[in-house]
Amino acid sequence: MSFQKEYAGRPVIVKEPTYPTIPDRQALFKTAFLENGGSRDMNVDGSSTEQLFTWSPDPAEGEILLTRFQLVMVNLNIQDFFGFGNGPALSNGVLIDISLDTESSIWGNLTRNIDFTQLSTSHQDSEFSTKNNATQNGLQMDVTFDQPILVKSTLFSFNVTIRDNLTYLDYMQGNVFYSDI
Numbered sequence: 001m002s003f004q005k006e007y008a009g010r011p012v013i014v015k016e017p018t019y020p021t022i023p024d025r026q027a028l029f030k031t032a033f034l035e036n037g038g039s040r041d042m043n044v045d046g047s048s049t050e051q052l053f054t055w056s057p058d059p060a061e062g063e064i065l066l067t068r069f070q071l072v073m074v075n076l077n078i079q080d081f082f083g084f085g086n087g088p089a090l091s092n093g094v095l096i097d098i099s100l101d102t103e104s105s106i107w108g109n110l111t112r113n114i115d116f117t118q119l120s121t122s123h124q125d126s127e128f129s130t131k132n133n134a135t136q137n138g139l140q141m142d143v144t145f146d147q148p149i150l151v152k153s154t155l156f157s158f159n160v161t162i163r164d165n166l167t168y169l170d171y172m173q174g175n176v177f178y179s180d181i
Contacts, residue, residue: 034174042172046162056157065148068177071141074170078137081114085169092163101155116141
C-alpha cells in the first residue's frame with residue numbers, strides 16, 4: 001500500500017511496509033512460591049505421607065513463559081555433600097517434576113546435598129551457590145531454562161514432593177519465575 005505526501009513542496013510517494021510489525025511492549029516478570037495448603041515451608045515430615053508442594057498458573061493470566069526454578073535450603077553445620085542438610089542422605093528424596101494433565105516429567109530426585117549441583121540436563125542452565133557463616137549454611141539451586149516453557153493450560157503444575165522427614169532443616173522453599181506473553 002502506498003500514499004502520496006508532500007515534502008518540501010513536492011509530492012512524494014510513501015510506501016508502507018508489507019511485513020507485519022510487532023508492537024513494543026514490556027514483559028512483566030513474576031515469581032510465585034510452591035505451596036502445600038497455603039504453606040511455603042518445605043521443612044516438613046513427608047516420611048509417612050508425602051507432602052506435595054505445587055504451583056499452577058492463574059487462569060486469568062492466560063499464556064505464560066516459565067523461565068526459572070529455584071530451590072533454597074538453610075541448615076546448621078552442613079559439612080557433607082553426601083548427606084542432606086546436616087543430616088544423612090535421604091531414603092526417598094525430594095522429587096521435582098512438571099505435570100500436564102495426566103502426563104508427568106520427572107526432573108530429578110534430591111537425596112544428597114551434592115544433588116543440588118547435579119540437577120542439570122541439556123535443556124537448562126543450573127547454578128549452585130552456598131552460604132556459610134558461623135551459625136548457618138545454605139544451599140541454593142537456580143535453574144534457568146535455555147528455552148522458556150510455554151504454558152497454555154491450567155492443567156500444568158510444577159511440583160516438589162517431600163518424601164522424607166525434613167523437619168530438622170531450618171528452612172526450605174521453592175519458587176518459579178515466569179512472564180506474561
